[in-house]
Amino acid sequence: MAKVLVTHQLPGNRIHELPDHCDMNVWMGPGLLPADGLAEELEDCDGLLCLLTDRVDAALLDANPQLRFISSMSVGVDHIDVSAATARGIPVGNTPGVLVDTTADATFALLLAAARRLVEADRFVRGGHWRVENAWSPEFFTGKDVSGATLGIVGLGEVGQAVARRAAAFGMRVIGWNRSPLQVDGVANRELDDLLAESDFVSINVALGDETRNLIDERRIGLMKEDAVLVNTARGGIVDERALAEALSHGGLAAAGLDVFAREPVAEDHPLLSLPNVITTPHIGSATEATRAKMADMAAGNILAALAGDRMPCCVNPEVYGASSD
Ligand code: DGY
DSSP: OOEEEESSOOOSSGGGGGGGTSEEEEOOOSSSOOHHHHHHHHTTOSEEEEOTTSOBOHHHHHHOTTOOEEEESSSOOTTBOHHHHHHTTOOEEOOOSTTHHHHHHHHHHHHHHHHTTHHHHHHHHHTTOOBTTBSOOTTTTOOOOOTTOEEEEEOOSHHHHHHHHHHHHTTOEEEEEOSSOOOOTTOEEOOHHHHHHHOSEEEEOOOOSTTTTTOBOHHHHHHSOTTOEEEEOSOGGGBOHHHHHHHHHTTSOSEEEESOOSSSSOOTTOGGGGOTTEEEOSSOTTOOHHHHHHHHHHHHHHHHHHHTTOOOSSBSOGGGGTTTOO
16 A cells, blocks of 8 residues: 655545545654654655645655655645656645635735734734823824735736735735736736836735745845835745845835745744834735645645546646646
């Protein structure tokens, strides 16, 4: 019987189908499976069902030549060396689609919270600072209007488009940039530099890959308006965090809402965490019970297909199946 390593206990229903089709080994914690644990547990496994916290690099694949398929419970696969997997004929499954609206909601929550300084205001009230001598006045906790502002969306994939729909409902003007030209209703296309210079709010919704790593670098951050707000619910490595912190602390940008960091969990002493104009969340863009269950079901579905000798329904490197397969 084929052996499959599952690196975390998963929600959803389909994971319970796996034991009928394979010898399933689930990492029970505590916490996440560490890198050396992954290397150890993967020995003799034909398949891997992993999370975005599991790094699957060429060295791990070299050490496990028996591995035949990988499914990640995530849409992003930047934690997997997909080229190395493809070179070895290993299909890599992911979970697109089901987290689109949930992630767009989280993006908008961060955008609104950053624009209206909600976290700062909450801390102010709880900290006992809301007193008669420090209360409602014309400039008290003033933020930025969302309605009527221009939102620039970097990456017009499914999440970017869902963010655009929300922005339209809030009365925003929406401009967008995509790596490959794409016409989206209600979104005017711009070159990336022009988008950054023109936007009051910028939302990062592009996948992380070789072409997008450090895409929003110091030069590009410098193009943004001084009162602009940047929101990132995609991946940390897309934005130069040092340059972002610098801009946010010296008046180069008004605020940022960040769900993702280049290294996660983010270090407690990361410069961005000490800034009052930064709102952060711990990579929870897709974190609703319903969405996580759907993602887990898709990830398990990819494994079940691979075990049956079929193509994975959602595969990022379908070329491994060759031209002759269905
Ligand atoms: C993904 O699936 O890649 C998301 O980042 C999870 O929130």
